[in-house]
Amino acid sequence: MTLSIKNQFLQANFTEKGAELTNLISLDSGTEYIWQADPQVWGRHAPILFPFVGRLKNDQYRYQGKTYHMGQHGFARDRVFTVSNQTATTISFKLTADAQSRKIYPFAFELTVTYQLIDNDLKVTYRVHNPATSELYFSIGGHPGFNVPVTPENKFEDYYISYEPKKSRVQIPLVGPFNDAAHKTLAATDIDHDLTHELFQNDALIYELHQPNTFTLKNDHNHQGISVTVPDAPYTGIWSPYPTTGNLVCIEPWWGIADNLETSGELTEKMGINELAGGEDFSGSYTITAHQRRAF
Numbered sequence: 001m002t003l004s005i006k007n008q009f010l011q012a013n014f015t016e017k018g019a020e021l022t023n024l025i026s027l028d029s030g031t032e033y034i035w036q037a038d039p040q041v042w043g044r045h046a047p048i049l050f051p052f053v054g055r056l057k058n059d060q061y062r063y064q065g066k067t068y069h070m071g072q073h074g075f076a077r078d079r080v081f082t083v084s085n086q087t088a089t090t091i092s093f094k095l096t097a098d099a100q101s102r103k104i105y106p107f108a109f110e111l112t113v114t115y116q117l118i119d120n121d122l123k124v125t126y127r128v129h130n131p132a133t134s135e136l137y138f139s140i141g142g143h144p145g146f147n148v149p150v151t152p153e154n155k156f157e158d159y160y161i162s163y164e165p166k167k168s169r170v171q172i173p174l175v176g177p178f179n180d181a182a183h184k185t186l187a188a189t190d191i192d193h194d195l196t197h198e199l200f201q202n203d204a205l206i207y208e209l210h211q212p213n214t215f216t217l218k219n220d221h222n223h224q225g226i227s228v229t230v231p232d233a234p235y236t237g238i239w240s241p242y243p244t245t246g247n248l249v250c251i252e253p254w255w256g257i258a259d260n261l262e263t264s265g266e267l268t269e270k271m272g273i274n275e276l277a278g279g280e281d282f283s284g285s286y287t288i289t290a291h292q293r294r295a296f
Contacts, residue, residue: 007089007117010290019081019093019113021046021144024122024290033226033290035145041246046144047077048113048126051105053141053235053272054258055177063106063137063267070104072177073143076111089117108132111140120292125285126255133278137267139256140274141233142286145248146226148195148217148240156195156247158219161238163189170208172235178261179206181271197245204239206257215251218291227289228253234272253286 002022003014013023022045024033037045052074060069079101081093092114097107110129115122130136148159163169171187173180187207193199195217207213215236218225230236233253240249257272267273276282 003083003086003091005086005089005091005115005117007119009120010117010122012115012117012122014091014093014115016080016083016093018047018077018079019095020044020048020077021115021122021124024288026290026292028292031150031224031290031292033146033150033288035147035246035248035250038246041244042145042241042248044077044143044145046142047073049073049139049141049143049252049254049256050076050111050126050128051107051109051138051140053139053254053256054179057178057259057263057265060265061267061270062265066106068104068106074139075101075104081113084112085114091115107136107138109136109138120290122288122290123285124288125283128274128276128282130276130278130280135278136276137270137273138276138282139254139270139272140282140284141235141252141254141256143250143252144228144288145250146217148247148249149219150224150226151222154219154221156197158221159195159217159225159249160219161193161195161249162216162218163192164214164216165211166190172206172208172257174203174206174258175261177203177258178263179258179271180261182262184208195240195249197240197242200240200242203242204237204252206235206237209234209236216291217249217251223291225291226251227291229287229289231285233284233286253284255282255284
C-alpha cells in the first residue's frame with residue numbers, strides 16, 4: 001500500500017514495509033529525486049537501518065552469554081510498520097518488538113519514524129523508546145538513494161559532492177564490510193569531489209562527524225540536485241554501487257557503524273553502539289532538501 005504526504009512543492013510516497021520512502025517528487029517539474037530500486041543495481045529506495053548499521057562480524061553478536069545471528073543492516077527494513085499518525089504533510093510509522101524480533105534481538109523497543117514536508121525539505125526523525133527497565137543497545141541509520149543525474153539532460157559525471165562546512169573530515173576506511181578505524185585518515189573535504197563510479201571502488205566513503213554537516217550532490221549545468229543535512233549523527237556514509245554501477249548515490253546519516261575489524265563480538269563493546277536506559281528515549285534526525293532549477 002502506497003501512502004503519501006504533500007505540500008505546495010513536493011510529494012513524498014512511502015510503503016508500510018520498512019516505513020520506506022519510495023518517491024520524492026517535485027510538483028512543479030515532476031522531477032523524481034529518489035532512486036527507483038532497479039533490482040539489477042540496488043533494489044531498494046531508502047531503507048531504515050535498525051538495530052544495526054552495516055555488517056556484523058560473522059553476521060553475529062553476543063549478549064549476556066548468548067550468540068545471536070543477524071544480517072547486514074538489521075531487520076527493520078524488511079518488517080511491516082504501522083501508521084501511528086498522519087496529516088497532509090506529516091506521517092509517522094511505528095515498529096515494536098515481538099516474538100519474531102526477540103529471536104534475533106532480545107530487547108523490548110519502540111521505533112517511530114516520522115517524515116515531515118517543510119517547503120522543499122523532507123525532515124526524517126527517528127525516535128527509539130526503551131519500554132523495559134534494563135538497557136537497550138542499538139544502532140540506527142538512514143540509507144536514502146538519490147537519482148544522479150536528477151534529470152536526463154545530465155550524466156553521472158556532471159555531478160560533484162559539496163561539503164559544508166568547508167573543512168577536512170576524519171575518514172574511516174573499510175576492509176571488506178568492516179570498519180578499520182585504526183587506520184582512519186584526514187580527508188580533503190574542504191574541496192568538492194567530482195563524482196565518478198571509481199570513487200566508490202573501496203565501498204562507502206565514511207566520515208566521522210562532530211558538528212552539523214550538509215552534503216550536497218549538484219551540477220553546474222542546471223543547479224538541480226539534492227542535499228542531506230545531518231545535525232548530530234556521529235557518522236555519515238556516501239555510497240554508490242561498484243563494480244556494478246548505476247545512476248544513484250546514497251547519503252547515509254548513521255548513529256552507529258559496521259563492526260570494527262578487531263571487534264570482540266560483544267554487543268556492549270561494539271563500536272558506535274547506543275545504550276538507552278529503561279524508560280528513556282533516543283532521537284535523531286536529518287533533512288533532505290530537493291533543489292530545483294536555480295542556484296543553491
